[in-house]
Amino acid sequence: MVRPSLRVAKTRKRRTPSETKLRRIEKRTKKPHCSNCRAILHGVAFGSRNRVKKMSKSERLPTRQHAGHLCSNCLKSAIKAEVRS
Numbered sequence: 177m178v179r180p181s182l183r184v185a186k187t188r189k190r191r192t193p194s195e196t197k198l199r200r201i202e203k204r205t206k207k208p209h210c211s212n213c214r215a216i217l218h219g220v221a222f223g224s225r226n227r228v229k230k231m232s233k234s235e236r237l238p239t240r241q242h243a244g245h246l247c248s249n250c251l252k253s254a255i256k257a258e259v260r261s
């Protein structure tokens with residue numbers, strides 16, 4: 177178990193008619209970015225690991241080369257540069 181001071185998930189109090197409950201709030205994750213130009217990648221799943229794991233494989237990543245690393249523009253120019261060299 178993680179030491180309480182190092183925990184990332186925060187807890188909030190939530191009042192219900194009978195009692196006050198503690199609710200865990202997951203850490204917000206950033207959207208995935210292109211490793212070349214830092215543009216936001218579309219079609220790439222993000223969020224908690226539990227949420228991503230429940231998705232189907234085709235929902236998590238596009239099915240092309242360098243999906244999840246390069247945006248479509250950077251991939252296009254990388255393929256062109258490789259063919260021309």
Ligand SMILES: [Zn+2]
Pocket residue numbers: 210211212213214215246247248249250251
């Ligand atoms: Zn890019």
